[in-house]
Amino acid sequence: MSNPVDLLRAAGVRVTPGRVRSLEALQAATQPMSHADIESLLPDVDRVTLYRVLDSLVACGLALKAVDTRGVFRFSASGPHRQHDGHIHFRCTSCGGVSCLKAAPPPPPKLPRGFRLDAVEFDVRGTCAQCAGQSA
Amino acid sequence: MSNPVDLLRAAGVRVTPGRVRSLEALQAATQPMSHADIESLLPDVDRVTLYRVLDSLVACGLALKAVDTRGVFRFSASGPHRQHDGHIHFRCTSCGGVSCLKAAPPPPPKLPRGFRLDAVEFDVRGTCAQCAGQSA
DNA sequence: TTGCAAATACAACCAGGTTGCAAAATAAAG
DNA sequence: CTTTATTTTGCAACCTGGTTGTATTTGCAA
Ligand SMILES: [Mn+2]
Ligand SMILES: [Mn+2]
Ligand SMILES: [Zn+2]
Ligand SMILES: [Zn+2]
Numbered sequence: 001m002s003n004p005v006d007l008l009r010a011a012g013v014r015v016t017p018g019r020v021r022s023l024e025a026l027q028a029a030t031q032p033m034s035h036a037d038i039e040s041l042l043p044d045v046d047r048v049t050l051y052r053v054l055d056s057l058v059a060c061g062l063a064l065k066a067v068d069t070r071g072v073f074r075f076s077a078s079g080p081h082r083q084h085d086g087h088i089h090f091r092c093t094s095c096g097g098v099s100c101l102k103a104a105p106p107p108p109p110k111l112p113r114g115f116r117l118d119a120v121e122f123d124v125r126g127t128c129a130q131c132a133g134q135s136a
Numbered sequence: 137m138s139n140p141v142d143l144l145r146a147a148g149v150r151v152t153p154g155r156v157r158s159l160e161a162l163q164a165a166t167q168p169m170s171h172a173d174i175e176s177l178l179p180d181v182d183r184v185t186l187y188r189v190l191d192s193l194v195a196c197g198l199a200l201k202a203v204d205t206r207g208v209f210r211f212s213a214s215g216p217h218r219q220h221d222g223h224i225h226f227r228c229t230s231c232g233g234v235s236c237l238k239a240a241p242p243p244p245p246k247l248p249r250g251f252r253l254d255a256v257e258f259d260v261r262g263t264c265a266q267c268a269g270q271s272a
Numbered sequence: 273t274t275g276c277a278a279a280t281a282c283a284a285c286c287a288g289g290t291t292g293c294a295a296a297a298t299a300a301a302g
Numbered sequence: 303c304t305t306t307a308t309t310t311t312g313c314a315a316c317c318t319g320g321t322t323g324t325a326t327t328t329g330c331a332a
Contacts, residue, residue: 125254207288209288
């Protein structure tokens with residue numbers, strides 16, 4: 001069962017409307033969503049509550065949280081999907097949309113002695129086909 | 137002549153204390169600085185004025201503006217220096233410091249038809265040697 | 273059904289950045 | 303050295319994305 005209520009129950013967290021609806025939204029999404037994206041889908045969920053709901057979904061393993069290159073958090077359902085992992089993303093600076101690219105992420109660089117690597121991120125920005133077409 | 141007043145004069149912009157002092161600060165810096173970095177060096181320059189001063193230096197070619205991976209702008213003097221161009225950078229998540237790495241930036245990926253590339257950025261985060269040592 | 277821990281709403285706050293506008297400063301012309 | 307037109311500055315207000323504190327409400331187990 002991948003319905004939100006059962007997933008939440010199985011994860012051992014309280015089943016609340018905010019969690020159920022946020023998880024539904026994440027499951028329905030085709031791309032990782034920002035807090036603002038989700039908020040516009042669930043206008044009657046309090047802003048701060050939504051931040052905490054999303055973090056709780058991450059904490060219990062039902063969602064993934066990643067920073068995009070603008071430093072904005074993006075959330076996705078982490079079911080059996082395992083999407084968006086072995087490829088990089090393109091961000092349109094005009095519409096803000098994210099597109100999956102076929103390319104693999106670049107390998108992490110060698111660091112000087114004593115340095116510890118936490119994360120690498122490859123940011124690719126530009127104008128998507130739609131936006132480029134409209135302005136032309 | 138690479139003194140700020142002459143550079144500003146030669147660039148055809150008005151010579152103001154804020155511009156002179158900001159350009160001095162950028163020239164003295166060993167790394168690209170954020171607005172906050174520069175502000176702490178020039179506490180009596182108005183916050184908004186500093187944003188505009190920095191943008192004016194960029195507009196007249198005396199400074200370079202780049203976004204770091206947290207989406208924060210970083211400014212550097214763009215004299216005959218041409219530093220920080222062919223290599224990538226490491227950001228310490230503990231102290232916020234930036235270190236130059238020897239590695240070259242990864243090549244830009246192929247994009248789907250119609251997409252236009254503006255910029256790529258490789259973000260490498262972790263803990264620097266100093267911070268790693270202190271916590272150990 | 274009751275009771276307590278967990279979750280929610282609301283207000284306040286923060287960083288980084290932008291906008292509008294009146295007052296002040298630059299630099300050119302007289 | 304003044305006058306003047308144009309920039310620049312300072313200040314207040316605002317914006318997005320995010321966090322913290324706390325009183326109230328809710329989930330759910332006993
Ligand atoms: Mn993807
Ligand atoms: Mn460098
Ligand atoms: Zn677009
Ligand atoms: Zn450090």
